Amino acid sequence: MAKARAAYTLRYRLEYYLIRSMLFVMGILPFRQRSALMAWGMSRVVAPLVGYQKRVRDNLDRVWPEMDPAKRDALTLEINRNVGRTICELFSPRDLVSMAQKTAMTGAGLAALEAAQAANRPAIVISGHFGNYDIARARMIAEGFKVGALYRHMNNPIFHDFYLKNISTIGTPLFERGRPGLGQMVKHLKGGGTLAALIDVRANNGIPLPFCGHMALTATSMAELALRYDAVLIPFYGTRLPNGEGFAIDLEDPIPHSDPETMTQALNLSLEARVLQNPEQWFWIHNRWKGADQEQ
Template identity: 25%
Template sequence: MAAIAERTLAPVPARRRRMRATVGGESQPGGRDWLEYLALRAAFGALAALPLGAALRVGELAALVAYLLDRRHRRVGMRNLEIAFPEKPIRERRRILRASFLNLGRMAVELAHLPRLSAERLRDMVRFADEEWWREATSWERSTGVLVLSGHFGNWELLVFAHGMRGHPVHMVHRTIANPLLDRWLNALRARAGTRTIRKRHAARAVLAALHERGLLVLPFDQNSTRGLGVFVDFFGVPASTNAGLARIALRTDAPIVPAFIVREGRSARHRVHVLPIMQVERTGDPRADVVRNTQRFSAVFEDMVRRHPEQWLWMHKRWKTRPPGAPRLY
């Protein structure tokens, strides 16, 4: 791993960010936002008009085109795979990344079809590997609420929908999408299954309120955290700045943590939800050390699932972007 940590890319000039008008603290859409939104809604409308099986093949084709043309995300994905799997040949890393793109294409199709899916159809598409174990795991919600450890894995939106459709009050911490129109549309789609979204910047109080309601709280755990918001823990043998919110909430509330991951079956629209053993926080008497210790435990669980199903994870995100002080850049 030392060889990987020493490799750096040439400095990248800072990109100028679009300034947005705001009203009451909320970002207002501009012309480019409207174009993106209308184009996506038109594409989703066309996909929804096709039978699901045919639409999945169209989604795969679009994903392959994106894989070939989107050099920036392809480069990030290959770099991540080099960091995570230095022992794998380049051909195998390319196969995994291509499969990850294909997963996104299929996921987009399923999102397009979600408004038309009945609860019965959704239950048929998304099954739990062990329903009895899931019922036992979620029985904790009646007393403390439950923290769900998950991330951008498989069709993560369907994972949240599946919980909501089974009658569990679901709250999800959500990082706001840059395009406010797409952000509102996606949150409205989530609300159809009873999912309440909590904006990340407003999370502290809302998260505690959600647990007081004895529901499920889904916290995506797998993306880079900026310095000061996360803690560095080992992820594939490399320090990764990781959201410590899950550990902090669990330490404060004693709510159990249930790792849950959704895995697609082949090229189909069928999925299995794998619920892993319930986790409780470990305490040493040192609050800061406890946050790092438990975040590392959660990271190890997530890494193990990615190792088992690497094609199901979102590799196109700069997971190791934030580095420890003095460490070389990896992108």
Template identity: 30%
Template sequence: MARKGKFLHLLEYSALKVTVAFFGSMNVDRASDVGGWLGRRIGPRLSFTNRARNNIALAMPELSAEERERIVVDMWDNLGRTIAEYAHLEVFARPEERHRIDVVHAETLRALAASDNGGIVISGHFANWEILPVAMQFENLEGGEVYRHANNPYVNKWMIGLRERVTQAVQVPKGGPGARTLVKLLREDKFVAMLVDQKMNDGIEAKLFGHRAMTTGAPAGLAVRYNAPIFSACVERVKGAHFRVTVYDPITARPGADAFEDVMRITQELNDFLEARIRERPHEWLWLHNRWTKQRQTRPRRR
């Protein structure tokens, strides 16, 4: 690592630790509220937020400029809360704080686990996405969670350590070594959680909001090859630092179907799931991703 790059990484990591200490000095509800307040007032003014405005206009052109801007402001409220809640992630995993996470339709997952079978749980960057593995821990679903390696190695190490302490789940990096770990977990009838809403340049081209979107084929590929059911889940922020996690009916491989066609079908079904949930609660999705295949976009005017 070059000296300048290392210095910048250490600076970023120091800023992270100061932020965590700031929000950690408050209780979880107060921290969430303050984070939301800061997010609403700072986030919409940042230049890269224009990507979110462009994405919303591309995905839902029927919305007015005012409606799009309301989504942007509320997105930053949620994101500010999520950032603040990292300082209290361990609080959510405490048995006495179980009331903060309501899990809907978890009985299917429990029944599968009781029968010594596992599966794949997919979701997107909804509400506070770190809550999903915590909910899985509450439901005694052993396994792992896939993560994208942070560019900053110090931040990456901190994040992995935090998730390991909170969820007790195996941390699985995206890529070759991670794929081997995923297969091992599924063969051991464990559960694997992954977020599938980010752009994957070497993935499968599927549609999202009617536009081309390069999408990971990993969950579909695992489902077809290892006959593992895929459970879609969505995290919603009910109020403040309280959440609802809804688990949906499983998507399974079709016996005897062409493997390639089945992977394509399942991948599109997962994108259809994501789109439906985003339309229901657009303010709780992270629109800042560079999600769609590059195409010409114009900056929407603000009124």
């Protein structure tokens, strides 16, 4: 056991110092060049090396089995480029906040969010791994909304502190998924705060719901919270513009309260529409359909 723990600790340290060294070297570059380099490195080096490229192609084949192979390969490249840019933005939090402050928010959901905050009513804003969710979170905070966000503890405990520091720079409060952050999250909602979360993480204890033509295990917890605390439930997206640098932030119409499954499926459909319109901006690296689809 001691040897196994030592091996894990060594691996975690190596991973941490490798990532920190890479980010330090890249940090010397101006943000735009850094972003372009990360896009190139992820699409041309990292994704093929660690298997992301194959995962993306397999998922594209699942959703669009008739897609021309040349088109699929071009789309795979753009997807991994977007992942690289998003990682660069996540670990360049001050640049991200600066971009967010220059980005306008639109959509019917904005008025609903303003009304909820004015009435001290809880709100839950839901997005996916699409474009850059943190751009929209940072912009909402800049506009004075009391936005707290869920985050997942990193597997590498040494890297986790560095990761948490970066996402905290974008905005706080932050609530760790699971028991550690549950009490703080509920207190935040009860106090009329806004909770930001993602709907497209595979939930092993979730229920199978359709997403892009296939069943995907999906957590209904956000809809359950909205019903329990009478929170307005609003889909939102930070969509990357064609130039690869700017964003458009859109808050959609609130999801009507009904039952958790119906509300969660409405969130799935909202994200699905975005993915089908701009597939290069979604995180196809996820095993989104694992465990729910009979084709697995």
